[in-house]
Amino acid sequence: MGGGSAFEVAGGTVTGTDHVAAGRPNQDAYAFRAEGRCLVAVVCDGCGSGARSEVGAAIGARIVTEQVLAALGRGGDVASPETWEEARRGALAPLRAVAAGMGGSLAEVVSTYFLFTVVGLAISGATACVFSLGDGLIALGDELLRLGPFPRDEPPYLAYGLLDRPPGGEAPRFTVHRAFPSSALRSALLGTDGAVDLLESSSRQIPGGGGEVGPLSRFWEDDRYFRNPDAVRRRLALINRSVARPVWKEERMDREGGLLHDDTTLVVVRRAQRARD
Template identity: 45%
Template sequence: MSSLPFDVAAGSVLGREHARAGRNNQDAWCVRASEHGLVAVVADGCGSQPCSELGAQLGVRRVVQAALTRLAEDERVDEAGFLPGLREDVLCLLSELRGELGRDTLGDFLFTVVGAVMTPSHTLVFSAGDGLWALNGEVHSLGPFPNNAPPYLAYALSRGEEDTPLVRQALVPTEDVHALLLGTDGVADLAKLADVVMPSGDERVGPLSRLWTEPRYFENPDALRRRLAMLNRESVRADFEARRLVRTPGLLPDDTTLVVLRRRMGRA
């Protein structure tokens, strides 16, 4: 496993509107490490496709697998060819899988990507489509795109489009990374809720920075998922004077998924 001095927290929650429509969570995340480095990716499947959660789950694993393979082959993330090569690797893997499944799966493979490849020397943040990322407290939103149509990587499998690249968002020395967050577009909604009261109780949601400054999210591997679940849990209370039930809906309309990496205290 990687010796990089970072702790990881991750979680995902089904969006309120997807739950109402009886749909699955179409987001996914994957984090893996090797002796060569660490790769973290989140993905959001295209909402108009019936099985886009399949593409998101396969997509994050394919991207992570391909990136770790490149690191094992001594590829450097600071080289200009790393992301184009990673894109081709992922498209080849998806194309092979498409043939093995024996049906038209292109729609299933439409997913956005926000990811990071971290080595002892450099950390690369990249994306394809919308989402959000934050480095050392500085938050960056990706999208929205015209007509709510992100440039999905898998368009290249049918349209031969070359304008669906993996885009470099940041390349920094790893020694300068203290906290890194990768999120799907649902995290943009979460970022706007700092002063909003939780559905149950009087606690406010708080800023995104809580997710990388509070130790609890890194001490318990399920803490971040549970926090997201609490944010999206409908609250029902009795108003005895009005003789009625008052329902407070969950706060996150869209599927929300994030990975947070934080440098361990006392480690350079």
């Protein structure tokens, strides 16, 4: 079976230590939804210099998910550029309406609220693909795709398509990195760029003696992440906690900081148990 019902999905997000120290909110978001034989999942990362880009990331994750689902539902091929242009234009339409309704300079509203990256997975019947618009991380089983970094640490943003003069002169488009039969998909992990810290911390110890961080594969191999909808977030929070312990003989505190400096968001998709049996 090749539709959304053949797969399990889990997700979670945690604020990076740099954002906590600066008193800034988590600017990541994620969304996923299955409908019929289609499933779409995305993670979005708001631009760090955008004062309220968490707004665009949260709204954008939902809008992109729905527009990709709609394009697939109308018979779009996941590997076709026309499908992704339809999804891009479909996502920009509600973003444009919201931005225009907020008043003031459109360029200022976009730069403050609506700059976010997208990393996603789309499944439509017998076919699937992973796609992005911006930086992040994708794991397809043992295959790892690191997206970015971009020159001057300036990834493309979907909302540049709202501007008359987008940076670079042309509105960014979605990139399809892999297209393949959905029957070949056993697991996929989507991460914002903060997930690189998670990847590079795999052999480190969790602050406070929580054991080793471990490989990314634990997120799709361990059933608990799919049984409990908060389990991914809890694991990320454990890895990112700060711990202080007294060293009595030296009259000082020993402090351990969290391991994830940037906001970190994951969505994990795996073939459902009944589909594997």
